[in-house]
Amino acid sequence: MGSIDLPSLAALRERPGLAVVVAIGLLLCVDLLAKLAGLRLGPLGGSLSVARLGSNLWNGLVIGLVIGLAGIGLSMTYSILNFANFSHGDLVSTGAFTGWGVAFLIAAAGSQPLGALVTVRDAGDVTPGAIGAHVLSTPGAIIAGLLAAFVITALVSLAVDRAFYKPMRDRGSIALLITSVGVALVVRYLIQFVYGADRRGITASIDGDTIAAPLGVSVTAHQLTIAVAAIALMVAMHYTLQRTKLGTAMRAMADNKDLALITGIPAERVVAATWILGGGLAGASGYLYVLLRGTIQFDFGWSLLLLIFAAVILGGIGSIYGAIAGGLVIGLVFTTSTVWISSDFNSAAAFAVMILVLLLRPEGLFGGVSTA
């Protein structure tokens, strides 16, 4: 909230809305410091332990990395194909279900019935403990599941593009947006049809799960896995975009489509690469989100979608670095807002930040540098 880059005073005077937001941000910072120090300054202040703030920040960072990872794909399709893809959240769910199916298969193929494993505990009567999927006990299965989530979701997004979006390449952004709502319905409810509607536990619980506790903030093995995997995927994405020919072509398409086509960039191949990379990252992020939460439900991706949009808009549409940074901001707002307001409203706070940024700085916090 306080992270809006500091404009000059003159700019503030010209834009009262921005001034109000900056003032509120500063007030919240003062309040936070007073709370940490245990001071009471009239209505401000109170008490807040360093450990609680620390665990809020750490949890926010981890959620933010997952949202940022999902946001990269959304940002890429937004800038290269030029529409807001409302089916992105359901690609996140697709990756989670298929990836965990594979992880379960590898973790417990010999000991448990195959049907229960492939359907992610929809069929059969197997407990998460019996499958025992945990990064400390079955690291191979967890990593294989992540790869499977990436690959299968990439293939699904490519298929969806061929079937539904390709015939509409020349249409306007609103027509594509409405189509993507239709695609979202098809994908989400096919997942429900195949995997069932109930929420269920996925990961096993293991003793010694908390592997470090600096300043009283507990860091679990799964949180660390998520952070490492997400950052590795982001770095890989960075190198793909900056160092490969394909990446350069993608950035060119995002920057100026007509110019890119004139220079002979194969548009359809770039579009296919966009879906493979963006869809794959969406699937991977869904898989990691389930690793974080420990439960899965057919529509969790859809309910994450608005947070992902918030991240992408915050960072400026078209920039993957913006999407990552926006994801971190949204994650931090999501968890640290509970210092001031009830946790009923933490998503609402994230949406409110998104709306504020759209109104005050539609080009995104980081100034609309579209480097793809």
Added chain:
Amino acid sequence: MSDATAPDDTIPESSPDSALAAVLAAAKRSDFGLVVLTLGLIYIGATLLTFTDGLNSVVGLLRTLTFLGLVYALSALALNLHWGYTGLFNIGVAGFMAVAVYTMGIVVRSPDPAFGPPGFGLPLPVGIVAGMAMASLFGLVAALPALRLRADYFAIVTLGISEIIRLALQSSTFDTALRETLGVGTGGGRGMGMPQNPVRGLFLVDGRAGDPTALGAAVFGTLGEGGLGISNNILIGWGYIIVLAVFVVAFYVLLERLGRSPFGRMLKAIREDELVADSLGKNVDLIKIKVFMIGCALMGLAGILWFGSQGNVSPSPQFEPILTFYIFVAVIIGGSGSNTGSVLGGIVFAAVLFEGPRRVGAVLRDTIDAPTPPTFGDAVAAADPVGLLAYATDNIAPLQFVLLGMVLIFIMHRRPQGLLGDRIETAAAVDLTRREGGERDE
């Protein structure tokens, strides 16, 4: 949309071959006939589906279909003002409806907390007006800053607002805060009971079952349990449908009048080309804000007539974003920009896409003589097509959404203008296609 402007591209020019074709041709020429014909076809289908269960089931199913058709028609008409007329891509309809329904509930409910969330205890008409006014106010708050944004950003902002509204109504903290400050409550996640439908009071004294008024006794005696054997609640439901039909006609007339007024021409001009409208000295922002507020008030009224008549409301699942997309599908099926299309789209959506599949699924399920496998995995593992069919018909709800998504995609691919979208009204007051000769550019 007078009779003269009906399209005849799909009507055979030659004399109709059969009586049915003649009826179809006549219906196409009149909007009212078209709506009645559609309803008639839906009624025939529904009757064929349930006639073996007796008159009561048939009348009950027809009541459900008509109710849903009319409330979707009302909502689609209101959304058509935003999207079809002005091109405002508002996907926060569910939020504005929730505001109106909850405001109405709070204003009308008894102040005594013994009966659930307390309210102000004012009369129902006050509540309805307050609900519309509050929805309109929220529309203003949303529209003031957001209208400067691009269409897709505007869509995301409205969706965000509708989710914030839903989360606030869902929250027990918000409920407690309201109780402490204003002495009224929302009921949080458990929801809120709605005031009694006045139509029920026409048939039953104080709404008590078994205590009919004179009108109630007459109707129940001839058609109800004393006569044809239709259940009293279904008859009262039909009474409410008459009220809804009156509102649909009122919405339709209002929007038609609005669309043909100078104000309406400006709306269409903004939809076609905002920059031109602005350059011609029209205050585009003010017009957009006005139309957004009017549309939100109408959405609020539609929400009150819909959810306010159903006993109990709760933020989830009733006001989730999917509701907005249902209404959008209704508008898109009918063709955005056409009021008759919106009514028709609402009716077709409710019967064919919303209520139809689950009824057909249930009927099909009864014809399959096999146990339902508990999960899709079991159904596939058994490798028995009958078992798979039994699973599919028993789990028709997800498949229905898949169908809905496919229809939406299909319409966007093949017929983006919808059923009647070819009647989209141009911004000009005179018919531009009939211009002959005339001077061109200098």
